[in-house]
Amino acid sequence: MFEDLPASTITAFHDARLAQPGWGNSEPDAHHSGVWQWIERNHRYNCLLWDEEDLARRRDVPDSAIAANKRAIDGYNQQRNDAVERVDEHVLARLAAITPVAGAWHNAETAGAMIDRLSILSLKLYHMRLQTQRAEASVEHRAACAEKLQRLVVQRQDLGDCLDLLLDRAAKGLAFFRIYRQFKMYNDPDLNPWLYRKPPSVEAPLPPPAPSVK
Secondary structure (H helix, E strand, O other): OOOOOOHHHHHHHHHHHHOOOOHHHHOOOOOOOHHHHHHHHHHHHHHHHHHHHHHOOOOOOOHHHHHHHHHHHHHHHHHHHHHHHHHHHHHHHHOOOOOOOOOOEEOOOOHHHHHHHHHHHHHHHHHHHHHHOOOOOOHHHHHHHHHHHHHHHHHHHHHHHHHHHHHHHHHOOOEEOOOOOOOOHHHOOOOOHHHHOOOOOOOOOOOOOOOOOO
């Protein structure tokens, strides 16, 4: 049922895309339908988010540039979360005919959310590895980053194992999960009070005082 979704295949895909310079900005999607379309889009939006988050920490540009970064972050984050929900919809569609057994494990984290975390971990691994290779950095810096890199490797392996286990058990009716919609209220003009409420009316300025006759 999930032969195309082992964690090892997903992480290999994540890593391969990051190895392509500029992939997030220019390369066309390789997948045009099904769950893999949304796995790819989720990864793309995470890549774009990563770059914008870095840019938003600059201190040598005008505030308007940082404001533009923050708006881009909001947009990419919404698209990233939308892609996670699409992944879950496709996975749950494959499980539609499976009835969980009594006492089946209810996994609070969805498969899509786990795949999203694998994408983020791939970005952390990629950029931490670059830090270990910085010729101008100190030996101490490179050593500290090498240690962090190994921890990230373990984290991703553990998470991948959990994803494989969830999908295997879900296919057997031994586990299940539900889609938890993100409801990003701050991006919704109908839910964010700073977007839907009317600005206070601006009173007309008072006329200047008449010139003194004294």
